[in-house]
Amino acid sequence: MAHALVVGAGIAGETLAVTLARDGWRVTVVEIAPALRTGGQTVDLRGDSRQVLVDLGLIDEVLGHLVPQRGIAWIRADGSRTAAMPVEAFGGNGLISTEELLRSDLARVLHAAARDAGVEHRFADTVEQLTDTADGVEVRFRSGSAEVFDIVAGADGSHSRIRSLRFGPEQAYRRPLGLAHAWFTLEEGPGTPPLDGWALSYNEPGCRGLTARPGHAGQQEVGMTFAASAVPRDRDARLATLEDAFGGAGWRAAEFLAAARTAPDLALDTYDQIHVDGSWSDGRVVLVGDAAWCASPLSGLGTALGLCGAAELAAALRGHAVSAEPTAERIRAAFSTFEAAMRPRATAAQKLLPGRVRMVAPRTRWGIRANALLMRIVQARVLLPLVAFLAGGRGHDDAATGAGPSVRGRSRHAG
Structure with missing residues (x-):
């Protein structure tokens, strides 16, 4: 039986794992985290991402986890609105849809589907070395064990360890967008302002933004965006960075900073794109998801690309009958088919809408006002053809505009 190693237990990794297992592969997933990662914000089920879940037979279960949504509103420090976009905007294809759930x-x-299909998961471990052999790829793990696999798929996020080991250092592929973003879950208390189904977005001059949106009952999902091209990894240093960025800021900044100190799922990372101009594969090793093409959360397409990329890779391996005869020639052909299908889509998604970064984090008060005005204007019926034109060709065919940090799920970085 052909044996695949999937590195990273995120959306792309688990989708690939369950699909390969159902196709008759023996599949092992290795994840550096000690358990399945929690946290992350909301993702939607529009377009191809929904179809992948339909094909997997998981759509009904996923729909059972939807978080009620009414739309997004841009607000002043006192909570009054400057603009709003309900879920009905653009025929349901605006910034927030009616079908959204937590990542x-x-x-x-x-x-759970991967586990039911017989996938083996190894948590708290990762890959230390990759060595080509006559029969496959010998993988040496941090735990000290070693094993030979027919293929290795790096689905371990924009900070991919597999990409670094096989394709070169991260700085060769990382394109920072100049913003960083913290996200975590806030537990509501007696004095927590209710959201009533609305995502709220607040900006201050200097590229500072705060967002809160509905989560599970009794919880809100918080985002804090600021200008930065690098962030620390140590938790105490991260908290200090947030204090420096948002100390003295308005709206609910003080509340969010206090909640961040105790949030178990606090995460902080930069907004980057990953551009692998060469092939996404090398021999029997292939990249998929953010490891290959991260378009950044500002694209609003990370989850869709992860789901679709995993499905395309599995389909290519199936089409070339690799599981029956995992020869180097068949594997190369399958990887080529996969890349031909996904490269144009990933490239389109990386073409952010004009002014996307400043739309999320305006520099000035004028920019904040202009953004609110723009959010009102673009919903005018007469401008819908123009909005559709700007979105088209950038992978946003299922959304009228790109989505910001408050309205799209952040992929967790594994590996």
Whole structure:
């Protein structure tokens, strides 16, 4: 039986794992985290991402985890609105849709399906070395064990370890967008302002933004965006960075900073794109998801690309009958088919809408006002053809505009 190693238990990794297992592969997933990662914000089920879940037979279970949504509103420090976009905008294809769920819930559904399909999961471990052999790829793990696999798929996020080991250092592929973003879950208390189904977005001059949106009952999902091209990894240093960025800021900044100190799922990372101009594969090793093409959360397409990329890779391996005869020639042909299908889509998604970064984090008060005005204007019926034109060709065919940090799920970085 052909044996595949999938590195990273995220959306792309688990989707690939469950599909390969159902196709008759023996599949091992290795994840550096000690358990399935929690946290992350909301993802939607529009377009191809929904179809992948339909094909996997998981759509009904996923729909059972939807978080009620009414739309997104841009607000002043006192909470009054400057603009709003309900879920009905653009025929349901605006910034927030009616079918959204937390990334962690989607990951759990996919993980359970992979486990039921017989996938082996190894947590708290990762890859230390890759060595080509006559029969496959010998993988030496951090735990000290070694094993030969027919293929190795790096689905370990934009900070991919597999990409670094096989294709070169991260700085060769990383394209920072100049922003960083923290996200975590806030537990509501007696004095927590209610959201009533609305995502709220607040900006201050200097590229500072705060967002809160509905989560599970009794919880809100918080985002804090600021200008930065690098962030620390140590938790105390991360908290200090947030204090420096948002100390003295308005709206709910003080509340969010206090909540971040105790949030178990606090995460902080930069907004980057990953551009692998050469092939996504090398011999029997292939990259998929953010490891290959991260378009950044500002694209609003990370989850869709992860789901679709995993499905395309599995389909290519199936089409070339690799599981029956995992020869180097068949594997190369399958990887080529996969890349031909996904490269144009990933490239289109990386072409962010004009002004996308400043739309999320305006520099000035004028920019904040202009953004609110733009959000009102673009919903005018007469401008819908123009909006569709700007979105088209950038992978946004299922959304009228790109999505910001408050309205799209952040992929967790594994490996």
